[in-house]
Amino acid sequence: MRASLIQIAVDPDESVDSRRQHAASLVSAQRGADLVVLPELWPVGAFAYDSFRDEAEPLQGPTHTIMAKAAADAGVWLHAGSFVERAPDGTLYNTALVFTPxxxxxxxxxxIHRFGFDRGEAVMMGAGDELVTVDLPQTTLGLATCYDLRFPELFRGLVDAGAETLVVAAGWPERRRSHWTLLARARAVENQAYVLAVATAGTHGGVPQAGHSIVVDPWGETLAEAGAEEEVLSVEFDPEKVATTREQFPALKDRRLGLTPPPVSA
Structure with missing residues (x-):
């Protein structure tokens, strides 16, 4: 299976429409890949909080339209990263989309997990409340976005729902890049799953981005890692390795917590 991770550099001087066109052209060039993945909030920039309300759009807005066409043009499964969704009731969400070929x-x-503590998306956006998996012919994807990476219970829930390949779209800051690679490898090891983690490059909202998109196999080995600038990271991986890893080292079968409530001592 071949995946293309598109590490977009969000240019603050470009219009959102120009960014959409740029992303679509990059996706359309990936014909021959099985799966293409974009990063978090690439139409506006994950730290460009001041733009969230002005650039929010309905679920089936312009980003949905252009990404659907790009997926069809390339004939690929497309995780289109995320955008600022405005729900019918006016609530903003950080919403990721997946399209068929x-x-x-x-x-x-x-x-689900909004970053910012007392500012940014944590106070501007609503929280999702549903785990999402997507069945591809070769594997089942489990979806997560950026700050979600710090919450292992989300990923264990995705694995329990059948996920074999965990896809993380992110706008991760450069100053915490060591956490990015550490957590991506940890989520792969503890869940015996592939992790495809795609970040942005460049600077937005005054925050330099980490880049360094990464693909990790179920044993925790790094198969490919990008640099700091915009690039397309392409990697071949074998989805069957998830099953063989879980069979050869069946740690998931030894779980004691999370399956049924443990006893609580007074």
Whole structure:
């Protein structure tokens, strides 16, 4: 299976429409890949909080339209990263989209863990409340977005729902890049799953981005890692390795917590 991770550099001087066109051209060039993945909030920039309300759009807005066409043009499964969704009730969400090779929407995932503590998306956006998996012919994807990477229970829930390949779209800051690679490898090892983690490059909202998109196998080995600038990271991986890893080292079968409530001592 071949995946192309598109590490976009969000240019603050470009219009959102120009960014959409740029992303679409990059996706369309990936014909021959099985799966293409974009990063978090690439239309606006994950730290460009001041733009969130002005650039928010409905689920089936311009980003949905252009990404659906790009998936169909390339004939690929497309995780289109995320954008700022404005729900009918006016609530904003950090929403990721997945499209089939025919350009049909297969899934939408609203980010569950909002970053910012007392500012940014933590106070501007609503929280999603549903785990989302997507069945591809070769593997089952589990969807997560950026700050979600710090919450292992989300990924264990995705694995329990059948996920074999964990896809993380992110706008991760450069100053915490060591956490990015550490957590991506940890999520792969503890869940015996592939992790495809795609970040942005460049600077937005005054925050330099980490780049360094990474693909990790179920044993925790790094198969490919990008640099700091915009690039397309392409990697071949064997989805069957998930099953063989879990069979050869069946740690998931030894779980004691999370399956049924443990006893609580007074």
């Amino acid at each position: 025919e350009g049909e929407r297969a899934a939408a995932y609203r980010k």
